[in-house]
Amino acid sequence: MKGWRRLLVWLGLLGILAGCSGEPPVSVTIGVNRWLGYEPLFVARANQSLPSSVRLAEFTSTSEGMRAFRNGALDAVAVTLDEALSLAQLVPDLSIGLVVDYSDGADVLLARPGLKRVEDMVGRRVGVDSLVVGAYLLGRAFDSRNLDIRQTRIVHVPMGRHNLDFSTLNVDALVTFEPYRSQQLARGAVQIFSSANVPGEITDVLVFRRSLPKDKQRQLQQVAQTWFDAVDRLLRYDPAAIAVVAERQALTPSQVREALEAMKFPGVRANRTLLNPADSELNPVLERLAARMREMDLLTRPVRLDTLLDDRLVREIKS
Known part of the structure; x- marks a missing residue:
């Protein structure tokens, strides 16, 4: 009988210790x-x-x-x-x-100096990181001037390269966002369209x-x-x-x-x-x-x- 009591005591202690230690949080x-x-x-x-x-x-x-x-x-x-x-x-x-x-303006279409309007994008090479949001914002820019996005050439430019100048990227324009927006504007890039033009989208x-x-x-x-x-x-x-x-x-x-x-x-x-x-x-x-x-x-x-x-x-x- 005493042996069973000792076993029950030990099992109880083990249960308490297990409860105190707890499971590690799920990653x-x-x-x-x-x-x-x-x-x-x-x-x-x-x-x-x-x-x-x-x-x-x-x-x-x-x-x-x-x-x-x-x-x-x-x-x-x-x-x-x-x-x-x-x-x-x-x-x-x-x-x-x-x-x-x-x-509300942090996503932008930037162009190299000399290009100032969405119309100037016709026939140009435009870099985007994402073929979803990049192409979407570019499409909305073209919509605003009743243009067809197929009138430009979309080039994939990985996000990690958006800090490089346009000549290195071999593009005329770039759909990008902060912090690259500020970096490119400091180099003289021209902002011609932004998410502020399509609020909430x-x-x-x-x-x-x-x-x-x-x-x-x-x-x-x-x-x-x-x-x-x-x-x-x-x-x-x-x-x-x-x-x-x-x-x-x-x-x-x-x-x-x-x-x-x-x-x-x-x-x-x-x-x-x-x-x-x-x-x-x-x-x-x-x-x-x-x-x-x-x-x-x-x-x-x-x-x-x-x-x-x-x-x-x-x-x-x-x-």
Whole structure:
């Protein structure tokens, strides 16, 4: 009898110890590129508010990050809204879980000196990193002048080369974004079109699969919370937060502040409204965007727009 009692005591102690040690947090990997609008994630990491179990995987090309997500190497990826639609063609259970930012002039069509108008792009070589968002913005620029995008030649220029001069890239114009926008303008490039001309159409979002395990979804909920805290620091021009972005993006603090003015970051309440599939301002945006992408042959497979918006990551965050 005493032997059984000792065994039960030992089993109880082992259970207590196991409960105290706990399981290690589940690792979550989020894919991002160098778009300045994603920098709040790195501000959160530098501030040690990003969960230690969250890994940020940086890609030099948007297409690389999208490919990694499609192949299951990433749990979530930050992309533009049109890129999310492109992904949804191959990932049927895709969810848009966070509206990161609106580009309000930070995505641009730049031309070499001497070219000043969209009309000057006819017959020219135009570099883009993403054949989705790059071609889309270029197409909208051509739309604004009743031109056909097929009147220009689109050349793939990886994002990591957008800091080079146009002669090295062998292009006449470039669809790019911050920090490359500021770098190219400093060299004398001419801005002839930007996302400010198509308000609300260049939107950045965080996407994940609805089939993602619950423990990983909880990690993403924590990421969303730290995201809003980091955005608040940046929008208050907190010197430490601005310094993190300036160093990573190779910009001066004043250039970072100027770039932030060309972006809008929806807060918690706005995200809850935008991601509520029943009555979201994004619904008509998605419909228009999908229709335009089909016209440009950027969407070639059916996409269910009514299942994309998902507020589970932001639903319980205190605003």
